[in-house]
Amino acid sequence: MAIDDATIIDALRRHLSLAAAKQVVAAGNLANLNTPGYRAREVSFADALDDRLASAATMRATHPAHLAGAPAEPANVREARGLPSRRDGNNVQLDRELLAMTRASGEFAAAQTALAAKFRLVRYALNEGR
Amino acid sequence: MASPLRSAVDAAASALAAERARIEVAVSNLANIESTRSAEGGPYRRRDVVLQTAPVDSFDHALGRASAIGVRVAAIVEDTTAPRRRYEPSHPDADADGYVALPNVDPAEEMVDMLSAARAYQANLTAINLIRDMVQRALDLGRA
Numbered sequence: 001m002a003i004d005d006a007t008i009i010d011a012l013r014r015h016l017s018l019a020a021a022k023q024v025v026a027a028g029n030l031a032n033l034n035t036p037g038y039r040a041r042e043v044s045f046a047d048a049l050d051d052r053l054a055s056a057a058t059m060r061a062t063h064p065a066h067l068a069g070a071p072a073e074p075a076n077v078r079e080a081r082g083l084p085s086r087r088d089g090n091n092v093q094l095d096r097e098l099l100a101m102t103r104a105s106g107e108f109a110a111a112q113t114a115l116a117a118k119f120r121l122v123r124y125a126l127n128e129g130r
Numbered sequence: 131m132a133s134p135l136r137s138a139v140d141a142a143a144s145a146l147a148a149e150r151a152r153i154e155v156a157v158s159n160l161a162n163i164e165s166t167r168s169a170e171g172g173p174y175r176r177r178d179v180v181l182q183t184a185p186v187d188s189f190d191h192a193l194g195r196a197s198a199i200g201v202r203v204a205a206i207v208e209d210t211t212a213p214r215r216r217y218e219p220s221h222p223d224a225d226a227d228g229y230v231a232l233p234n235v236d237p238a239e240e241m242v243d244m245l246s247a248a249r250a251y252q253a254n255l256t257a258i259n260l261i262r263d264m265v266q267r268a269l270d271l272g273r274a
Contacts, residue, residue: 016268020134023264027138027257028198031145033250034152035181035201094253101260112267119271 005122012115018043019108025077026100029092036088040080040097134197135268138261140186141198145254148201152179152247155206156240163235166223173223174233176209209234 022043032038083091155177165174182204187197211234219228 020264023261024134024138024141024198027254027261028141028200030250030253030257031141031148031201032181032183032199033145033253034149034246035183038183038199041199094249098253098256101257105260105264108264109267112271116271 005118009115009118012111012118015111016108016115018045019104019111021077022104023101023108026097026104029097030094030101032090033092033094033097034090036090038090038092040083040092041077042080042100044076044078135261135265137187138198139258141200142254142257142261144184144186144200144202146251146258148179148181148203149247149251149254151203151206152181153244153251155179156244156247159233159235160237160240162233163237165233166221166230173213173231174235175213176211176233176235178207178209179203180205180207 025041025043029038029040080091083093083096085091159176162168162174168174180203181201184200184202185197186200213231213234215229216232217228218224218230221230224230
């Protein structure tokens with residue numbers, strides 16, 4: 001099976017979006033490190049993948065705010081499970097969130113490197129090998 | 131669409147402001163640990179910061195997109211616990227029994243608050259640096 005450049009570039013783009021979404025969610029958690037009652041959120045990759053597969057077949061509006069035909073974002077944010085709460089009802093863990101951010105940063109860098117290499121090849125082809 | 135990474139920076143920045151407010155309040159509590167007179171009358175009362183979540187990008191939030199949740203100072207409230215009392219008849223603010231009402235500030239509590247706020251401040255600065263690295267890498271894609 002041939003995989004064309006557009007498919008690879010699109011997959012890498014989704015990877016970048018997912019890493020960015022993880023970064024955004026972790027930053028929100030860190031910002032609320034001391035907010036009473038705040039529950040940590042996380043991006044669930046399995047859920048995001050399921051969503052992606054479901055939306056690839058049919059584009060459904062599952063939320064009244066959805067715009068018709070808008071591509072589904074590959075990010076599914078839900079409350080993090082299994083984290084112990086502090087006395088004020090907050091369950092954000094500083095090290096966990098910083099680790100998530102570092103990891104997302106690494107994923108982003110990896111996808112960006114691959115995407116840059118891909119673009120370089122495309123540019124090479126466009127310039128007829130010059 | 132506003133860049134999601136920008137909303138992450140906004141969230142971290144809102145946390146920097148909130149944590150700085152906590153440190154400022156803890157410092158003013160410590161500074162007034164012996165203030166027996168205040169603008170409201172009576173001894174200074176310990177103040178506490180109440181934090182509240184605040185979506186930084188309400189449009190993305192309404193669409194259920196991954197938008198960062200920021201934080202804001204909802205209120206600065208006065209601690210209502212009773213003032214400390216110290217026997218000091220020579221003090222100008224002593225009552226008829228010779229007791230002076232002193233602010234209900236506990237230095238240990240303020241120190242712990244300041245440490246926790248400073249740690250959270252550092253963590254959010256680290257977060258901003260990580261996001262900046264990501265934005266920089268994304269911009270590198272546009273370079274030849």
